[in-house]
Amino acid sequence: MLFRKFSLAVYALLILIPLLMVVLTSLKTLQETFRDPLGLPADGFKWSNYSAIFQEQTMAGYFMNSTIVTLFSVALTLFFASMIAYGISRLNNWIGNLLFALFTLGMMVPAQVNMVPLYSLMLDLNLTNSLLGLILVNIAVTLPIAVFILTGFMKTLPKELFEASTIDGAGNWQMYTKIALPLSLPSLSATAIFLFVMHWNDLLYPLLFITDNAYKTLPLALLDFQGQYSTNYPMLFTGVIIASAPMVIAYVFLQRFFVAGMTAGALKG
Amino acid sequence: MKISKTIYLFFIPGLFLYSIFFLYPTVSALFYSFTDWDGLSDTFQFIGTQNYERALTGDSVFRKTVGNNMKFMLTVVIFQTLAALAFALIVLKNTKANLFLRALYFFPTILSSVSVAFIWSFIYDPSLGILNQILELLRLDFLQQNWLGNSDIAIYSLAITQVWFHAGQMLIIFVAGLQAIPEDLYEVAKIEGASKWQTFSKVTWPLLAPSATIVIAYTTIQSFKAFDLVFAMTGGGPNNSTEIIATYIFDVAFRSYNFGYASSISVLFMIIIATITFLQFKALRSDRISY
Known part of the structure; x- marks a missing residue:
């Protein structure tokens, strides 16, 4: 029993100490960090890194880009995926099965497999250095998992509901918006959270397609900070805190949904 | 009951984007893998299976990256699965304290890999880092290391970071799997006088196999895709000792501008992942029992 409690505490500290270290370091100067990397700052906490990062970087711009890309990617993926899931679950024939197989196959393909041809395609379509380009790719890449989760769910909805409304003269669009969506x-929401975390944190596609500062998202901007600030960890961690803030705040309030959402993604991915 | 044909319209937007931005590039990877395209010029030549021959016989770096990927994968799969299972068993009951701990353990999963990379680069820093300082405090100075700079251990340092990053997520999957096991099976085991180990090996484990399959398969795929972490922490160095297949494809394509060759490695990458996933599912499915 004691050993169990001890293990739990050790694991908790393994998570907490690095996180506290990030917060603490962001409130210290570089000199203080070099002198005493883990100690408390001698003359109190300083917000200078925060004001410096907002002055030296276009943080608001990166924040905006990440927000736009994430919101549109999540909303449109959900919209298109739920339509496909509705279609597959209603059809229940070989076409539906084929489409389901085609989409789920996509979950098996790691992004690095097609990034090379995708890059040249984006160049040809003039979609590099464009938020629209990122959104379109994000949708295509996360459709498989979203279709998979949503189809699994919609297949459990009672058929009688749809049959009854067909008799009442409802078309597919009405059944989709009035029955399938509300019941799903x-x-x-689980899929939305999973997608939200994925898109907000994505590095690969911005890294491939964005070179202009005006279109960079937070993860890519963070990676650039490493080039600029090298081992200036106070600045890097200030960046980390700002970039993670929305996700952390959402997690604190919607913890249960996060756990459910991220697990649904894993279970089905 | 007849379904209106308008249902086919529901597939159009998604299928359109999926075909252009996913299926087409995936199929083109196969096509380009037989060419010498540099990614920039308008022309290229078909060179048969030369790229594949080069990858399989002539490229020592590629062989090294496959080896690194295996080291990384095995370390992550073993440590992450065992840790997640062990801790899932401890925090299984839905008490307030356990719910809090699960949420805490899960926390790193929501961070971006770049953030995690920065945090662990600092922890591993040979002079500033918390890890070497703790070792000094414990009078274990002889264990101090340049964790990311030593080519013998850098890949394992990265693997530990990956475990820290994702173990909480796997823990939650195990908790869900364990909580689904009917309580009365344990009661029967108790009445029959089964030992703790017998209960685990005869009741818990067989019924946990589906979740274990998911955890192991997911961990494996995740560890092959650990591109961001490697890219941000070591960039594949020192001496390619942390180069994994995913980062190597990036280097070959976007640093050496050898798109044709990079495509052939992508195809091999796909084959490796498909084979491993298939074998795992086969191996783990076989000991599934239902009561």
């Missing part, structure tokens, strides 16, 4: 809300 738990599954939709």
